[in-house]
Amino acid sequence: MAGADLKLLGTDYQIWKKKQRREAGQYYLLCLVGIFCFFAIWQIAVTAGLANERLLPSPLQVFETIIEKFYQKEPDGNTMLVNICASLQVALSGFLLAVVIGIPLGLVMGWFRLAEAFFRPIFELVRPVPPIAWIPLVVVWFGIGLQAKALIIFFSAFVPCVINSYTGIQLTNRTYINVARTFGASETEIFRKVGIPSSLPMVFAGVRVALGNSWSTLVAAEMLAATAGLGYMIQQGRTLARPDLVIAGMVVIGAIGAVLSGILSYIEKRLIKGQKNESN
Amino acid sequence: MESNMKPKLEVKNITKTFFSDKGAFQAVEDVSFQIREGEFLVLLGPGRCGKSVLLNIISGLLEQTSGAVYFNGQEIHGVNPEISMVFQKTAVMPFKTVQQNVELGLKFAGMDKKKRAEISEHYINLVGLKGFEKSYPPQLSGGMKQRVGIARAYATNPEVLIMDEPFGQLDAQTRYSMQNEILRISAEEKKTVLFVTNNIEEACSLGDRIVLLSACPARVKEIYDLNYLPKPRDIVSKEFLDIRQKISDNTDLAL
Ligand SMILES: Nc1ncnc2c1ncn2[C@@H]1O[C@H](COP(=O)(O)OP(=O)(O)O)[C@@H](O)[C@H]1O
Ligand SMILES: [Mg+2]
Numbered sequence: 001m002a003g004a005d006l007k008l009l010g011t012d013y014q015i016w017k018k019k020q021r022r023e024a025g026q027y028y029l030l031c032l033v034g035i036f037c038f039f040a041i042w043q044i045a046v047t048a049g050l051a052n053e054r055l056l057p058s059p060l061q062v063f064e065t066i067i068e069k070f071y072q073k074e075p076d077g078n079t080m081l082v083n084i085c086a087s088l089q090v091a092l093s094g095f096l097l098a099v100v101i102g103i104p105l106g107l108v109m110g111w112f113r114l115a116e117a118f119f120r121p122i123f124e125l126v127r128p129v130p131p132i133a134w135i136p137l138v139v140v141w142f143g144i145g146l147q148a149k150a151l152i153i154f155f156s157a158f159v160p161c162v163i164n165s166y167t168g169i170q171l172t173n174r175t176y177i178n179v180a181r182t183f184g185a186s187e188t189e190i191f192r193k194v195g196i197p198s199s200l201p202m203v204f205a206g207v208r209v210a211l212g213n214s215w216s217t218l219v220a221a222e223m224l225a226a227t228a229g230l231g232y233m234i235q236q237g238r239t240l241a242r243p244d245l246v247i248a249g250m251v252v253i254g255a256i257g258a259v260l261s262g263i264l265s266y267i268e269k270r271l272i273k274g275q276k277n278e279s280n
Numbered sequence: 281m282e283s284n285m286k287p288k289l290e291v292k293n294i295t296k297t298f299f300s301d302k303g304a305f306q307a308v309e310d311v312s313f314q315i316r317e318g319e320f321l322v323l324l325g326p327g328r329c330g331k332s333v334l335l336n337i338i339s340g341l342l343e344q345t346s347g348a349v350y351f352n353g354q355e356i357h358g359v360n361p362e363i364s365m366v367f368q369k370t371a372v373m374p375f376k377t378v379q380q381n382v383e384l385g386l387k388f389a390g391m392d393k394k395k396r397a398e399i400s401e402h403y404i405n406l407v408g409l410k411g412f413e414k415s416y417p418p419q420l421s422g423g424m425k426q427r428v429g430i431a432r433a434y435a436t437n438p439e440v441l442i443m444d445e446p447f448g449q450l451d452a453q454t455r456y457s458m459q460n461e462i463l464r465i466s467a468e469e470k471k472t473v474l475f476v477t478n479n480i481e482e483a484c485s486l487g488d489r490i491v492l493l494s495a496c497p498a499r500v501k502e503i504y505d506l507n508y509l510p511k512p513r514d515i516v517s518k519e520f521l522d523i524r525q526k527i528s529d530n531t532d533l534a535l
Contacts, residue, residue: 183361183384183389184361184389198375
């Protein structure tokens with residue numbers, strides 16, 4: 001449809017496209033400038049002696065520490081890669097468990113009245129408890145291994161998975177349900193073919209929050225006397241008074257979080273079709 | 281002629297009362313009319329008078345408080361595969377392609393993929409959406425979405441089509457061209473159609489007969505036979521304007 005018009009308006013289109021590209025270029029340039037300024041001010045503050053270098057290392061120093069940690073085990077006993085893998089294992093197993101249990105629970109709770117009546121009160125009781133409050137109990141139950149830490153992560157990721165799936169499927173347009181009903185679809189067919197697909201954007205928003213929660217609860221979970229992991233590395237940095245190590249850990253956590261969120265966006269784009277900017 | 285006059289669908293003494301904490305609310309009161317085989321019957325009534333409620337009862341989505349619906353002489357309860365519905369609000373699912381939307385009824389009926397594709401192709405062409413099979417509804421205009429809804433209702437090859445203000449949300453220009461489209465489509469695919477509108481001109485352009493409803497609760501005020509006016513109708517002819525005026529004078533104002 002648009003293709004034919006655009007050819008007719010060839011030159012106008014070229015001009016428009018150029019303008020679009022220039023504006024996008026400006027946008028990304030400013031993103032880079034912003035990040036650069038952040039690090040530059042930080043660096044200047046340290047070099048100019050405005051901040052105590054023993055308390056706030058310069059960005060270059062942090063960068064050096066990060067590189068160094070990739071081939072050096074000192075001072076916490078693991079190379080960066082080992083720490084990253086340990087953390088990813090903990091965070092992802094807790095996160096995946098939350099997704100696998102939380103989403104179906106939310107969907108069923110939002111769709112079937114009796115399931116809602118049964119599960120909702122229990123869920124409402126568990127929901128306000130902060131994930132970190134579980135730590136003492138979990139340690140008693142499972143010790144300090146992967147299971148214990150994954151369970152803490154699970155609690156932080158579980159709640160947004162349930163809430164968003166629950167709300168998302170409840171918002172299913174009544175008319176879509178009626179359409180399926182007039183075609184003789186059974187209740188379970190309507191749930192699967194209409195309810196679930198129409199709730200997906202909300203579900204994904206929940207998964208996004210859950211992923212963020214998992215990753216940010218990680219440091220807390222790894223305070224459980226872990227022997228490896230980014231949170232553990234930060235802990236060691238604190239005990240050894242190595243702020244560069246602490247900040248290095250923070251930077252790596254931030255970077256990996258951004259990458260994970262990027263991967264999730266990609267999956268979301270592949271899975272959710274046509275739904276964006278639908279106003280009805 | 282004789283068989284042509286037998287009712288395909290009959291609505292008999294339908295009443296619908298809704299109950300809520302605030303009490304009872306009557307939406308439809310003792311409505312009776314017949315739809316003949318192959319007829320294009322228009323239900324005309326002011327906004328919020330109970331038209332959708334009545335249609336939902338006929339299509340089996342709602343249960344009446346009293347009265348009965350007969351299809352081919354048999355009383356029916358619940359949804360019926362021989363009655364398809366085009367909905368008032370855009371009921372085209374945004375998470376399915378045009379083709380998947382059109383095939384929805386066939387899929388629920390358990391038809392295999394190849395057969396579905398053949399049928400949906402035919403109806404997508406019929407409504408003039410060739411080339412948009414793989415598009416998602418948010419990329420389409422309001423008129424195109426309603427075409428998808430029409431193709432979807434026709435695709436299951438039902439005996440009766442119910443259309444609930446299908447063009448109510450379209451701008452005047454698109455609405456006018458869609459009226460011509462529905463005349464073309466219903467001439468091409470001979471079906472019994474029950475078409476609901478609150479627009480007198482639309483009713484007079486499309487209806488073989490017009491059932492005029494009162495304001496809420498919906499009651500039948502009068503039934504007009506327009507078969508003496510051949511379609512497509514000249515909307516500025518004297519006969520057209522006369523009947524339009526006559527119905528207009530008899531219409532309750534929507535609040
Ligand atoms: N499920 C329901 N429960 C209570 N009231 C309803 C319900 N559905 C419709 N109504 C009421 O019935 C009246 C008629 O509605 P409707 O049939 O949708 O009007 P319209 O003629 O515009 O299609 C409205 O006042 C509406 O509020
Ligand atoms: Mg209505």
